Amino acid sequence: MRVEGAACVNEPREQSVLRLEGVGKSLGGRRILNDVSLSLRKGELKVLIGPSGAGKSTLLQCANCLIRPDQGEIFLDGERLNQHNSGQLRLFRRQVGMIFQDFNLFDHLSAQGNVSIALEKVRGLSRREAGERALAELARVGLADRAALYPAELSGGQKQRVALARALAMDPRAILLDEPTSALDPELVGEVLAVIRDLAAGGMTMLMATHQMDFARALADEILFMDNGRIIEQGGPDVLLRQGAGTRTLDFCTRLSLELAGRDGLKANGLELLP
Amino acid sequence: MLEDIYAVAGELPYILFGSLITLEVVFFSLALGLVLGIPLALAQVYGPPALIRLVGLYVWFFRGTPILVLLYLFYFGLFIALRLDVSALASSCIVLGLTSAAYQAQIFRGGIEALPHGQLKAARALGMSDLQGIRHVILPQALRLALPGWSNEFSILLKDSALVHVLGVPELLAASHHVASRTGGHFTYYILAGLIYLSITLVGLKLLRGLEAKTRLPGHAHA
Ligand SMILES: Nc1ncnc2c1ncn2[C@@H]1O[C@H](COP(=O)(O)OP(=O)(O)OP(=O)(O)O)[C@@H](O)[C@H]1O
Ligand SMILES: [Mg+2]
Numbered sequence: 463m464r465v466e467g468a469a470c471v472n473e474p475r476e477q478s479v480l481r482l483e484g485v486g487k488s489l490g491g492r493r494i495l496n497d498v499s500l501s502l503r504k505g506e507l508k509v510l511i512g513p514s515g516a517g518k519s520t521l522l523q524c525a526n527c528l529i530r531p532d533q534g535e536i537f538l539d540g541e542r543l544n545q546h547n548s549g550q551l552r553l554f555r556r557q558v559g560m561i562f563q564d565f566n567l568f569d570h571l572s573a574q575g576n577v578s579i580a581l582e583k584v585r586g587l588s589r590r591e592a593g594e595r596a597l598a599e600l601a602r603v604g605l606a607d608r609a610a611l612y613p614a615e616l617s618g619g620q621k622q623r624v625a626l627a628r629a630l631a632m633d634p635r636a637i638l639l640d641e642p643t644s645a646l647d648p649e650l651v652g653e654v655l656a657v658i659r660d661l662a663a664g665g666m667t668m669l670m671a672t673h674q675m676d677f678a679r680a681l682a683d684e685i686l687f688m689d690n691g692r693i694i695e696q697g698g699p700d701v702l703l704r705q706g707a708g709t710r711t712l713d714f715c716t717r718l719s720l721e722l723a724g725r726d727g728l729k730a731n732g733l734e735l736l737p
Numbered sequence: 738m739l740e741d742i743y744a745v746a747g748e749l750p751y752i753l754f755g756s757l758i759t760l761e762v763v764f765f766s767l768a769l770g771l772v773l774g775i776p777l778a779l780a781q782v783y784g785p786p787a788l789i790r791l792v793g794l795y796v797w798f799f800r801g802t803p804i805l806v807l808l809y810l811f812y813f814g815l816f817i818a819l820r821l822d823v824s825a826l827a828s829s830c831i832v833l834g835l836t837s838a839a840y841q842a843q844i845f846r847g848g849i850e851a852l853p854h855g856q857l858k859a860a861r862a863l864g865m866s867d868l869q870g871i872r873h874v875i876l877p878q879a880l881r882l883a884l885p886g887w888s889n890e891f892s893i894l895l896k897d898s899a900l901v902h903v904l905g906v907p908e909l910l911a912a913s914h915h916v917a918s919r920t921g922g923h924f925t926y927y928i929l930a931g932l933i934y935l936s937i938t939l940v941g942l943k944l945l946r947g948l949e950a951k952t953r954l955p956g957h958a959h960a
Contacts, residue, residue, distance in 0.1 A: 528858055552864045555863070556863060556864025562855055564853075566858065568859070570877045611955070612954055614954060614955065615955055615956040632864065
């Protein structure tokens, strides 16, 4: 559909980079995702929150077709993905980065090897070019001096930053992050969030499941609250998390911070909240 | 005494030739087992249900049938029926190799299944095809994990290789048996054979240990 006149000027900005329409998924006879639609415009950061088992991981993996949705459509830059065309699927996945809760680094490769392997095997760069690009990406996440180390020699925070470098090296149109800091010791959360914050500032399009509410409040363009496989509330943090907003989102976040405070008991002021 | 030693020395070339045949049998059987074992393992982990059942059948058959039965069956039965002119040596390597493939498949399957699920997922998320993921991510790690079990398979296969003397392959046991009956020095030549088997095991396992050490990943040493 052509849009006339002035609207055209805005079109490239307004068009979504990644869009899900009516995505559904059943696993083991249970409906785990139900008619989920969302869209990410260029440079947007949307945050996905919700109780455990809500379907956040499933949704993120459906969004780059690691799990194939059994209903709905996915669009990248307005183009519908045909998930049965394996060539198109691979091209799509390489343009949509994925960050996992437990890093999933390749243990048999150095940090540099982790970043360069797909550059070489998927994008067809020469070994030297791939190695150089990998170093540049590692530098971008502050790990230039760790390039030769293997995953077993890195801290959790460093591993997750290597994973980010690995995703960034593919020049993705968008990045999906599944609780990127949940497996980290509290003191390592900050360094990973700092990288993500830089990415957001640099205009990267991202969808991120997280329990880091201060991060979400400060940086999210929109919060999507999920429960039982559906997005049940969505809106800017200022709307959903406003004092007395009476939303499920606010309710959930309040309980979350109480739980955290409870767990950390006396050292509550050690809570790792973002600046 | 001195004469005895001269006598044994005189038979040595024959026995050493037998040892070479044994090494040959072990090498080709292990190689065939490796080349078949890896795809069998991959099929068992990633294949469709029908293929998994088929591989299961294969593994069951070759693990469940005595090697002697297979040697007779293939050499005197199958190859003749198919009008194939396969030497006793080649038949032996084929039977031991097919059997080893069944065991090696289980060793490699163990290695593949020990890897976290996320590995192949991460490879796919980078745009790799499943084949690329298996080639560049799964196998390099799974083979490392499988190496200790594989060393075991080497030492078992070495001993199984003695069975092929029933087809008249002049390997180490057959050669020793031959010399022993001819000279009557049973004690001497069977001890010699045993020592040679032990030495091959020793050297082979040392080499494989070396390979393990060489391929061990940084940060994975047991202090
Ligand atoms: N392969 C599967 N087969 C059956 N059910 C599954 C499968 N994978 C996930 N589920 C179920 O789907 C639901 C959603 O899981 P999912 O991991 O997406 O939740 P989540 O919101 O990411 O939770 P968490 O916060 O704990 O990570 C859960 O109830 C889970 O038990
Ligand atoms: Mg999850």
